[in-house]
Amino acid sequence: MLVTFPNMGNVAFAARALCQGLKIPYVMPEKNNKDTLRRGSFYAPEEICLPFKVMLGNFLECIEKGADTILFVGSCGPCRFGEYCELHMKILRRLGYGNVNIVVADFSPEIGIDALRHRIAAISDKSPVGKLEKLKAVKNAMIIEALCDRLDRIAYEMAGYEVNRGTCKRLMYEYKAKILESKEPDETIAMLRGYLRKFGEVKTDLSLDPVKIAIIGEIYTVIDPFSNLYIEEKLMDLGASSSRMLTPTWWVKDLVMKPVKLNSPNINRAARKYMPFPVGGHGKECIGEAVLAAKKGMDGAIQILPLGCMPEVISKAILPSIRRDYSFPFMTLIVDEVTGEAGINTRLEAFLDMLGSIKKRGGSGRKHNLTKMEPAGSLLRRCANEADRKELFFE
């Protein structure tokens, strides 16, 4: 058995660590690139959303390298994500890969917990390690995911304050390259904690007042840099500070807390006035994050969605009311198979110019009481302190 998994930002790093911990052989998909998309979009239905095409590209690449088992998550979804795994299976069968087994971790009650247990057993039975080792492997994978998400968050936010433009981005690239070199999850964790410390040492100027942007929208396209044309890295280059609430860590937490309805209470509360019920995907979250960003005193938000994403299209129509109520500027970017970046660069630069000049004029004149923004200094102190903390995930 040779296991593989799709890319979604740092998720592949965690899945890799899980396989390492379980001592199951795996194939790591290449970081998403033009080839991934070319492969995927050739066989995918034309009108399906971008994440499907990219993931299909990941699968095909890894199958060519010998993978025969695919780890994937599914849901009897309220958006097209629900049909992903079935459609993937169908396409792979038609391409003559009928022997490839897709193991779908599906948490929906319609499927039942027994089916889930059964599916997980299909993988874990192949692992030669003991029960305790297995639990440790899962825990380590979750810690690695949490550490990666934390490092990215710090890098994106700190980029606005760095003295030497590009330091944060270089560190981020560095740690991602190093993960692929490490052989053991424990080694990876130690290395990532080291990078937390390194970020604490980055020279910053806290008197700078960069433009602060919230990244909101469809979860796959906000998390995967290739899909959103590296928008967060571009913001780093332009000296802006960006932050995003949707991360794989968040997704897992949200999933676990959902049955008891305690998932992301802050987001749900913020969204209630504009969207009292979920509309599928993460449409409600998008609204909630937008409101939270406005209240936090950020300068603007960028919504990213793949062409044809129904839940995000609904949120997109609601954003103007948030804009009106909080005078909080938005820009929506719709991503698809286009890899030409001139258009997106122009929009991004213009949006930053706009936010910068609004800022210069003494802000947008927001009437609402702003929740106090975390000063940048505490962010730095925190990342140095947290380097040694054990349970980042469950904070």
Next chain:
Amino acid sequence: MNKELYLGVDVGSVSTNLVLMEKSGDILEKLYLKTSGHPVETLKNGLSRFKAMLGNKTEILAAGATGSGRQLAGLLIGADVVKNEITAHAVAALSVEPEVRTILEIGGQDSKIIFVRNGVVYDFAMNTVCAAGTGSFLDRQASRLDIPIEEFGGYALRAKNPVRIAGRCAVFAESDMIHKQQTGHCNEDIIAGLCLALVRNYLNNLAKGKEIPGPVVFQGGVAANVGIVAAFEKILGSSIVIPRHYDVMGAYGAAILAKEHIGETGKKTCFHGFDCVNDNFSVKSLECKDCPNRCEVVKISVGGELKACMGDRCGKWNCLPKDMSMNA
């Protein structure tokens, strides 16, 4: 004494525009050239024409570049400011009409709408998926009907009974036009119908139902088309302002931004001088294979010497000259 001037260039998809601005902010000279797929040659051509016009009795105090080819142009001339075209257009419109609230801009490949409040841009939109209303589509229809583009708008004004054309998509619009033609409608009515359809499309796609407060300024190459102007006035129900130099507003904005930048920082300009047209300017592209990102890197060398690399994500190739402020 040497005459002191500011230079602005706007390298767009269809046209390359150059402006020489005096200290007072007036435009001394302007050039509107077709890019025809050769941005570097066109820009060089423009600069040598300026040089011939001015002789040696001038000094360029600052230079700015904008348009989709702004990076390349900025490197070639040694621009002090390299700015996106939305900001450049807004700055230019504000200097012509300080009270402006809405800026309509339609260029060769893209169209924009910019909303201004109290002299600050507070919202903008740019066409995303379709180039139906833009200059290149109008160009194509004019040549299909065998009408010079300069006279195209005039036909619309002479229409008695504009026909209905689908404006949603360029391909549908063209099929609709051909159909109406075959059923015997005259060119005037079809062109007037097309202008109305394009304006409807523009307002639906970009303004998206937002209020369009006046004064409205209309700029970009398409503002020369009287048919489109009339259609805008008809649909908006108000008159619109067309600046005198509507066709070079992007370049004008770049010149103003360059002047402001130099004024604020007190630096000396990085402008290479008009003789830079003689430099051997070459661009090579390669695909970096060092990581799965596979960035398309562009290497720019002047006179055999590597000046800059662009297009990489990790920063390994990136060596933009330090003195060029990218988002000043």
